[in-house]
Amino acid sequence: MADPRPHPEDPIAEHIDAGRGAWKSKLGFILAASGSAIGLGNIVFFASNAYQYGGGAFYLPYFIALFVLGIPVMILEFSMGTMTGQSFPLALRKLVGKRGEYVGWWSLSSALFITMYYITILGWALAMMIGAFGGLLTEPATAPFEGMTTPTDGPNATVYFFGMIASWWPVLAVATVWALTILSLWRGTRTIEAMVRVFVPLMWLFMVVLIVRGLTLPGGVDGVLYLFTPNFDGIRDVNVWQGAFAQMFFSLSLGLGTMTAYASYLPKDADQINNSMVVSFMNCGFEYIAGVAIFAMLFVFSLNPAGTTLSLSFFVIPQGIAAFPFWVKAFGVFFFFLVVIAGLTSAVSLVEGMASALIDKLGVTRARALAYVTAPGIVGSIAFALPFVVDPGLTGDGTLGLTLLDLLDHWAFRYALLTVGLMECLLIGWVLGPEKLRAVVNRHSKFHLGPWFDWLIKLVIPAILIFVLVGTLWQDLTGGLYGSAYEIRGAEWLPVVIPIFWFVATLVLAGLLTSRPTHAHADHNVPAV
Amino acid sequence: MKGLLLALAAALLAPVAAAQFTLTPLPYEESEEPPEVPIAGRPVQITLDEPVDRVEVVWRPNSAIPDTVVLDATGTSFVWRPTRAGVARIALVRGDERIEENVSVRYDRYPGSGIFILIIAGTILFGGAGFAMGKLLGEEAPPELPLDT
Numbered sequence: 216m217a218d219p220r221p222h223p224e225d226p227i228a229e230h231i232d233a234g235r236g237a238w239k240s241k242l243g244f245i246l247a248a249s250g251s252a253i254g255l256g257n258i259v260f261f262a263s264n265a266y267q268y269g270g271g272a273f274y275l276p277y278f279i280a281l282f283v284l285g286i287p288v289m290i291l292e293f294s295m296g297t298m299t300g301q302s303f304p305l306a307l308r309k310l311v312g313k314r315g316e317y318v319g320w321w322s323l324s325s326a327l328f329i330t331m332y333y334i335t336i337l338g339w340a341l342a343m344m345i346g347a348f349g350g351l352l353t354e355p356a357t358a359p360f361e362g363m364t365t366p367t368d369g370p371n372a373t374v375y376f377f378g379m380i381a382s383w384w385p386v387l388a389v390a391t392v393w394a395l396t397i398l399s400l401w402r403g404t405r406t407i408e409a410m411v412r413v414f415v416p417l418m419w420l421f422m423v424v425l426i427v428r429g430l431t432l433p434g435g436v437d438g439v440l441y442l443f444t445p446n447f448d449g450i451r452d453v454n455v456w457q458g459a460f461a462q463m464f465f466s467l468s469l470g471l472g473t474m475t476a477y478a479s480y481l482p483k484d485a486d487q488i489n490n491s492m493v494v495s496f497m498n499c500g501f502e503y504i505a506g507v508a509i510f511a512m513l514f515v516f517s518l519n520p521a522g523t524t525l526s527l528s529f530f531v532i533p534q535g536i537a538a539f540p541f542w543v544k545a546f547g548v549f550f551f552f553l554v555v556i557a558g559l560t561s562a563v564s565l566v567e568g569m570a571s572a573l574i575d576k577l578g579v580t581r582a583r584a585l586a587y588v589t590a591p592g593i594v595g596s597i598a599f600a601l602p603f604v605v606d607p608g609l610t611g612d613g614t615l616g617l618t619l620l621d622l623l624d625h626w627a628f629r630y631a632l633l634t635v636g637l638m639e640c641l642l643i644g645w646v647l648g649p650e651k652l653r654a655v656v657n658r659h660s661k662f663h664l665g666p667w668f669d670w671l672i673k674l675v676i677p678a679i680l681i682f683v684l685v686g687t688l689w690q691d692l693t694g695g696l697y698g699s700a701y702e703i704r705g706a707e708w709l710p711v712v713i714p715i716f717w718f719v720a721t722l723v724l725a726g727l728l729t730s731r732p733t734h735a736h737a738d739h740n741v742p743a744v
Numbered sequence: 745m746k747g748l749l750l751a752l753a754a755a756l757l758a759p760v761a762a763a764q765f766t767l768t769p770l771p772y773e774e775s776e777e778p779p780e781v782p783i784a785g786r787p788v789q790i791t792l793d794e795p796v797d798r799v800e801v802v803w804r805p806n807s808a809i810p811d812t813v814v815l816d817a818t819g820t821s822f823v824w825r826p827t828r829a830g831v832a833r834i835a836l837v838r839g840d841e842r843i844e845e846n847v848s849v850r851y852d853r854y855p856g857s858g859i860f861i862l863i864i865a866g867t868i869l870f871g872g873a874g875f876a877m878g879k880l881l882g883e884e885a886p887p888e889l890p891l892d893t
Contacts, residue, residue: 444858496873
């Protein structure tokens with residue numbers, strides 16, 4: 216069906232600049248937004264947290280977090296995009312002034328750092344996928360670290376991983392992932408939509424295949440029921456609630472500017488309540504089925520489901536796959552391909568969030584905006600893949616690249632998203648007034664938000680986010696400087712320098728971009744309210 | 745990333761621990777065939793290579809709510825009757841040395857609470873997604889943004 220809307224280069228097209236474009240269909244937007252939300256963490260996060268905090272009992276804080284925090288903030292971020300037709304920083308500027316724009320640019324500056332190492336992790340996943348064709352899951356492994364120099368008795372994913380990151384191969388994989396990302400973004404919504412129409416259904420299909428494999432293993436059903444059987448002892452622990460709220464924010468990719476950017480390509484009358492519900496439920500539904508697949512497998516092989524995204528994805532799950540009775544290589548390739556496409560759809564949205572903001576602010580072409588983002592992005596991703604062994608005893612992370620990644624991830628990911636979420640709620644809640652946003656949203660939706668939404672945005676969600684942030688900060692202040700126990704040869708100062716560098720660099724970058732004059736077309740757009 | 749080291753340690757230690765003791769599920773009644781794997785409520789024979797000071801079972805290890813049970817273990821062979829299903833870590837303690845191995849104990853009967861939450865959670869998530877998607881696809885599509893192309 217021919218697209219009846221004005222071509223993006225048509226000068227009379229409402230709030231569509233050259234290079235911004237618009238979604239061709241609602242389904243395209245939904246697939247893109249859900250692809251953005253569903254990433255690496257969704258595959259293992261829920262299973263790990265549910266195991267740690269009491270199985271099915273974890274669903275209590277999880278659903279509270281979804282309905283009280285996740286969906287409302289998603290409605291907020293989507294609505295900002297459609298109301299203004301702008302990316303995150305300029306949407307905030309339109310709604311609440313220059314302070315909002317600064318918050319938006321700070322969010323995207325942090326997102327740039329997060330994107331750098333996110334793509335590095337995807338590069339590792341790509342390299343592991345290629346390794347699954349070879350000896351990753353079938354042959355002994357070695358790595359240049361203490362206790363790993365002699366071949367293991369059988370396949371060992373942990374040793375294989377450390378051997379891989381201590382080589383230059385991941386740099387090639389990282390470059391490949393960046394190339395795929397740029398290709399997906401080259402024509403904006405046209406190429407993004409084409410990509411997600413293939414990859415997002417594939418993600419679901421591959422996960423279903425893993426579920427079938429997990430459930431048909433002897434004891435797989437027991438594993439799934441163990442995941443869902445509640446143990447309410449953990450509910451009394453405040454960390455459970457902090458973990459659930461934080462996880463919901465990270466899981467739905469809020470506070471990164473991506474949802475606002477994607478929604479800015481929709482018409483103003485898009486139903487953002489419905490869109491938020493579809494994307495949020497699909498995201499959490501994917502975590503549900505991923506939990507089933509992963510837990511079934513880990514239980515059968517008595518593997519511990521607790522751990523970080525990295526350790527579960529690259530150590531524990533491959534170790535489980537290596538124990539499959541047949542088609543070991545096929546399932547290994549399947550799993551890592553799933554990780555790559557889940558991560559790629561998220562990486563594309565991260566870069567698009569930044570590129571669209573630069574197009575809006577500076578009036579540059581898409582190609583130039585992509586260059587502004589990908590040039591430092593590629594340099595950063597390669598830095599996180601550097602194979603130099605600085606910690607041969609593996610007191611920390613082993614290589615320089617993984618050490619840098621670990622340190623930056625600890626500060627950027629844990630604080631940036633939640634802080635941005637807090638600021639956007641406070642700005643919309645106390646500067647613009649949530650009733651104005653709610654009136655616009657309700658005008659275009661079959662569902663209606665009541666005044667309770669205003670109280671959520673103004674008070675409840677900020678209180679929750681402050682609760683989580685303070686708890687996180689308290690852990691950092693009382694637990695010693697993160698990374699200080701690592702024995703990093705020649706770079707013991709990294710745990711101090713990295714957080715300072717991230718904080719200062721993002722503040723400065725946000726200030727520079729806020730102070731630059733805004734491109735005329737973006738400034739003359741129809742007022743949001 | 746702290747879990748990274750823990751997972752690494754677990755992955756590296758497991759093969760060594762496997763040689764220290766064996767688990768042999770016993771039949772519930774003499775006339776029965778013994779199960780192949782440990783099952784909640786059914787006896788399991790634990791045979792050690794050497795005597796130890798203490799044998800511990802940690803239910804839900806590496807979680808926020810681990811539950812440690814010290815077994816009544818004497819000599820190199822004794823019977824353990826797991827009181828619940830789930831992932832457990834059996835730890836042999838000999839002085840300062842600690843050797844651990846994970847074991848999965850299956851259900852004797854599938855738990856109603858687990859089935860209930862499995863169904864309810866799935867219904868909320870997929871029912872919610874289906875409901876919202878139905879609204880999305882059921883409405884009249886404006887010409888500028890069709891439902892699908």
